[in-house]
Amino acid sequence: MHIPVLLNEVVNILDIRKGQFVIDGTLGEGGHTLEIAKKIGKEGKMLVLDLEDEAIRAFKTKIAGKKDLPEIICENENFANIIETLEEKNFGQADRLLLDLGFSSNQIEERNKGFSFLRTEPLLMTYDANRKPVYEILREIREHDLEVILRDLSDERYARRIAHAIKEAGKKERILTTTDLVNVIEKAVPKNYERGRINPATRTFMALRMYANDELGS
Numbered sequence: 001m002h003i004p005v006l007l008n009e010v011v012n013i014l015d016i017r018k019g020q021f022v023i024d025g026t027l028g029e030g031g032h033t034l035e036i037a038k039k040i041g042k043e044g045k046m047l048v049l050d051l052e053d054e055a056i057r058a059f060k061t062k063i064a065g066k067k068d069l070p071e072i073i074c075e076n077e078n079f080a081n082i083i084e085t086l087e088e089k090n091f092g093q094a095d096r097l098l099l100d101l102g103f104s105s106n107q108i109e110e111r112n113k114g115f116s117f118l119r120t121e122p123l124l125m126t127y128d129a130n131r132k133p134v135y136e137i138l139r140e141i142r143e144h145d146l147e148v149i150l151r152d153l154s155d156e157r158y159a160r161r162i163a164h165a166i167k168e169a170g171k172k173e174r175i176l177t178t179t180d181l182v183n184v185i186e187k188a189v190p191k192n193y194e195r196g197r198i199n200p201a202t203r204t205f206m207a208l209r210m211y212a213n214d215e216l217g218s
């Protein structure tokens, strides 16, 4: 289960009032959404978005039949398209917008999408199933471009070595799972990587997730 980050603090900072129209652009498991929904009451309205179809479906099931909630419109959509979505639905201006970026713990624990380097899973890392998975990106990308992504998106100081190791390993056998990638990274970096403070795969996984989902573009 995902524990919403700083739930009370977020809701307090947003200063949610009864009857407002609030957008949660990153629904996840809906922890923030439900707390906001309680505050705006039945006179309010919410628009909630998530790139992940499973998140939207699970939330619809969760709220089905609940009578004490405001109207909550759920869209499997990128928050980058909020303006278009509002115009299309003729919703007018929203009072508040919440974006809780990144991934949720249930995306690590339940979805089998390869977000965590601590589990052996297919190397997908995409919220939206229609986007190109990381294993395909690693097959197609040029070594130099990969190096730039690792350096720019995660400050990985061994970006060149890791990018080289990934492309070399891919020539022998395709990198298809999280563990395949972790093994390549571990061999490419020094034994005392970051003095043991973080797993050697941490930065590479973060950079690849951001790139695969165009998180900066959103």
Ligand SMILES: C[S@@+](CC[C@H](N)C(=O)[O-])C[C@H]1O[C@@H](n2cnc3c(N)ncnc32)[C@H](O)[C@@H]1O
Pocket: 002, 003, 004, 005, 025, 026, 027, 028, 029, 030, 031, 032, 033, 049, 050, 051, 052, 055, 077, 078, 079, 080, 100, 101, 102, 103, 104, 127, 218
């Ligand atoms: C940290 S979780 C949100 C957790 C949520 N606040 C809760 O209480 O459960 C981030 C969510 O944003 C979604 N997401 C990431 N990028 C997105 C984007 N560009 N547009 C819409 N949803 C996105 C992910 O699929 C994930 O479900």
